[in-house]
Amino acid sequence: MKKYIGLVPVLCLLLCGCDRLPAAREMGDMALLRTMGVDQAEAGVAVTGSTGPRAKGLQGEEEASLVLAADHTSLSGACLAMQGLSDSYVFFGYVDQLLLGEELAAEGVRPVLDYFARDVELGLGAQLWLIRGASAREAVSSGGEKGTDARLSTLQTDGEMGMANLPRTAGEVYTDLLERGAAFAPALTPAGEEDTSLTERGYGVLRDFQLAGWLEGEAARGLELLAGSPSPDMLTHPLGENQVSARITGVHTRPSLEFQGEEPVGLSLKCRAAVRLEEYQAPLGAREREQLRDLLEGQLRARLEAALTQLQSWRADCAGLGARAGMARPARWQEIQDSWPEWFSRLPVDITVQVDLT
């Protein structure tokens, strides 16, 4: 047996394919792309990549961010063309922010997400943002020498902490689109005259890999409630002369389907929100607290209704209400799953909101 042990590594090499060993590449001559924007273009697609601020040498002297742009008939062609534009080897393995232009989103995001899913270096772990009212190239370039990477990372972290729009990864959006046919992604727009920076503009809703529409204001906050994420804004209500500000710290929305025979006849939503009093001019009595609770419940119900009205009109259940409700009745859900967008658009929704005030 021992005589043949030398053959094991040889066999391993043969099995994995001798020419498929990973290729060595020095990191010193790499340009690490952090942000990538994809737009619709005449040639096909327009790809823009940014490294974000770079450091050089032991002291880490800052260098301007490297922005590369290429138009091509295909995404892979554009990425390859970007290699030729840089002195360094352009490495896509660190792209963690993906920006999609409005035109491309309207045309269809599937080719981009497919490419990200299949590429060796890229992956679906990147955060996905939809650019509203501008191209992704403009958005990527808006950061100037410092790039947009830091701004996007801050938005992502804030969103995870409930202080900004709910962030979504490309993988989450891709999965939702494949499984539910609809998904939502946070929307950004470049704002400002001289120092342009990316600001939040609600959410973009995708249906069948195409942009169905935008949710803004109360409707966007309603979508966050549907998704079970606390809204990043303050709820302010005057109680007589007492101005009270409160903040949602936790939300749980439970959808359920009502059936009559084989067919669903209604969708009910039970939304329970934990709200914390942040600021008031005078301590609240029991009656005032009750009054505030009623006001908050009314406000949250209005938000949910605004979001649901829009989503039903687009036939886009991007919050996955049907799938979540179907878990309680899997057999019934299986029967209506394929036609769920139709059912979703016309089912009456009964909304119950309960606020726990602390």
Add this chain to the structure above:
Amino acid sequence: MVSKRGQDGPHPRREPRIPGELSLKGLEEVFRDCADFNKRHMFLHGDRDRGVTVCYIDGMARTERLNDYVLKPLAQNPVLASAPREELFSLLEQGAVYAQQATRETRLDPVALALVNGSCALFLDGRDDALVVPVATEEKRSIGQPENEPALKGAQDSFVESVRTNTSLVRRRLRAPELRVREQIVGRQSLTPVDVVYLEGIADPETVERVERRLEEIDIDGVEAAGNIEEYLVDGARSAFPLMAYTQRPDRFCQGLLEGRVGLLADGIPLGWLLPGTIDQFFKTGQDRAYHWMVASALSLVRYFCALVTLLVPGLYIALVTFHPEAIPPKLALSIVAAKQEVPFSTIFEVLVMLLAFEVIQEAGLRLPGPIGATVSILGGLVVGNAAVEAHIVSPAVLIAVAIAGVAGYTMPSQDLGNALRLWRFLFAILASLGGLFGLALGCAGLIYHLAGLDSFGTPYLAPFTTGTKVHRGHPSLFRLPLPAMKWRDGAARTQNRRNQR
């Protein structure tokens, strides 16, 4: 003419070493041209008709003992002058000289060896037999502290070069009469006593027999270094990993005997070996049983972790930076890219050169006398650590990776294990240079295969982590349970009596 084959062939061991019947003349012939061989002719109680010749080797025999307990009675005891001539020898043998032992010898070989070991031989005029009386000197290094295995909480004595002192240190701790000390002489020229020490009824008799058989088979000139014992006792030439655990500490040696292992002590080597050696033995320290079990367990886990760190970190760094950069966190990657931009060498070259530089500095520090060695280490550390980075010869991340690997290696309680890990670290770095994580994984598989193929006196090297001996181990090897819960002796040692407490 002796054929070439005859010159190169094995030399048969000659038994007895010095053939022939004993005589004073024969003994003088054996020790001809030996300046330290002495003989003194004297008369018993001044009787010129009754002469005796005392032979001894200067420096091996203790002068005071020789004078007080042998020469003085010979010169002053009136019985020796008046007793019948034919009874003189038996008088001397039975108490006329003051010694714990007096043996009559008729053959040359044992007398010559006894003289070398510090005895003196008494030849009565007209007789060829001799009375051998031990008057050996006990000059030796005093028992000191175990410098390589310092004890913060425990015994402070250490083995010395005298095997008899070492056996006494063991017997003082294990007073059970079942403690067996079986001696063999190893080395054609050195004639070194090597003692096999074990507790009868606990140690595996088969292992004892294996050890004794391997000792008998050793046919070398001398036992001057630990390797003379280790490399002949185990088939370890194909492995850098140690197969015999050793200790300077008698308390740890005794603990090994209590666990059912077989001990080995060699004269001239201030160490004790414990057999069979399994891999967990080299991760244990003498302090493991002294500390609280939680602390000892945590430290044990740290040592195992450090073994992985010292083995894998340089290779892992090469694999990640050169082949799989996407696996590095972005901020770390950016700082690596920034630092690497001005370094002219490839990462693989950087790591291998730094590993080599680390070994060179370490070796230079060890070989030079203490104060100079420390200076070289500091100077080398500064040159490699600071100047090389500032001169853009190496990047700081490489320096950190190599330093972490190096320092982690120093946590190994066994220097031999640490050395083996150092060798394999180079191999892993080269494999990672060839195939990235794939190469590293292949190397790890190779290491496990290699370790799984080793055995020490019939016990698989990886026995603590396998079921190789088909004996239930009783307690884990990675960490230590509270001592009252460790009711079983080490299963890997195949002890006769497994239970060690009520």
